[in-house]
Amino acid sequence: MTPRKKLEGLVAATVTPMTPDGQINLSVIHQYVDYLVSEQNVKNIFVNGTTGEGLSLSIQERKQLAEEWMCQGKDKLDHVIIHVGALSLLESQELARHAAAIDASGIAVIAPSFFKPRNKDELLGFLQKVASEAPTVPFYYYHIPALTGVKIRVEELLDGIREQIPTFQGVKFSDTDLLDLAQCINKNEREQFVFLYGVDEQLLSALAIGTNGAVGSTYNYLGRKTNLMLQAFAKPDLALAQKYQFLMGEFLSFVIKLGFGVAQTKAVMTFVSGIPMGPPRLPLVSASEEFIAKAKAKLESIVWPDGD
Ligand SMILES: CC(=O)N[C@@H]([C@@H](O)[C@H](O)[C@H](O)CO)[C@@H](O)CC(=O)C(=O)O
Secondary structure: OOOOOOOOEEEEEOOOOEOOOOOEOHHHHHHHHHHHHHHHOOOEEEEOOOOOOHHHOOHHHHHHHHHHHHHHHOOOOOEEEEEOOOOOHHHHHHHHHHHHHOOOOEEEEEOOOOOOOOOHHHHHHHHHHHHOOOOOOOEEEEEOHHHHOOOOOHHHHHOOHHHHOOOEEEEEEOOOOHHHHHHHHHHOOOOOOEEEEOOHHHHHHHHHHOOOEEEEOHHHOOHHHHHHHHHHHHOOOHHHHHHHHHHHHHHHHHHHHHOOOHHHHHHHHHHHHOOOOOOOOOOOOOOOHHHHHHHHHHHHHOOOOOOO
16 A cells, blocks of 8 residues: 555545344455445545444454455555554554554554553553554554543643654544644644544534544545535635535434434445445444434435535
């Protein structure tokens, strides 16, 4: 995947396709890549993260998925970021070495969330031990405090981080604390780091603060629309950008009220793309037929500014 251009724009947090009996389904990844590129205009992916149920997969499955995405994405995708975080440092290191061996364009690590780091130094200690196993691969910290319970501010973490992690490249910032994000971007004067926002329904606010792009689940099926929002923002046509954000928000607030998570994302992606994404893995359970019918009707009822 070399040479590497700077990561910016949209990154789809991929779901992990599964067969009806719950095995990973590598056979549809080829189709999935083509769909993202040609139908959604999205050429960056984030594999084995939250949406990909990374922490519910075995190490072997995570390696197989990473390999398949790399193989099918060759010459089609710009960036394949592999999430290698795990509760066990040794497993995380093993995944980091594997990602390096298959030439992934980046690795990301979530904070361990059973025994949690209590402060910046403990978190950095863990991240450093993983990053150093892949010494030529750009490293991203994956900040998602609502799921990990690790609330160490990113602004604090960034201080001197390159001295400990020379490959540190940026943050996947999946939090609503825009003050923390703003302080990070304000400190990033030389623009050596990238900040990718991860709360899709608030992306426009993060763009105004100066984020470089976004990683999220909705870019699997609303990537084309969100790209139009990014273009409107860059133009600048704020009214048009707001229109896109409001419409995405209308869909998301509707499904969030029904109960929305990874299982529902898999269902939405299945009916929008036509690619069978299969069920989630326990403890997640499949979206109900009622959810699917309502979500589909809602999405179809939205009239987008581009006339779709
Ligand atoms: C908690 C969660 O799943 N957040 C999603 C969002 O894309 C989220 O689905 C979206 O904003 C809708 O709420 C991403 O931040 C997760 C993500 O990028 C990942 O799968 O690693």
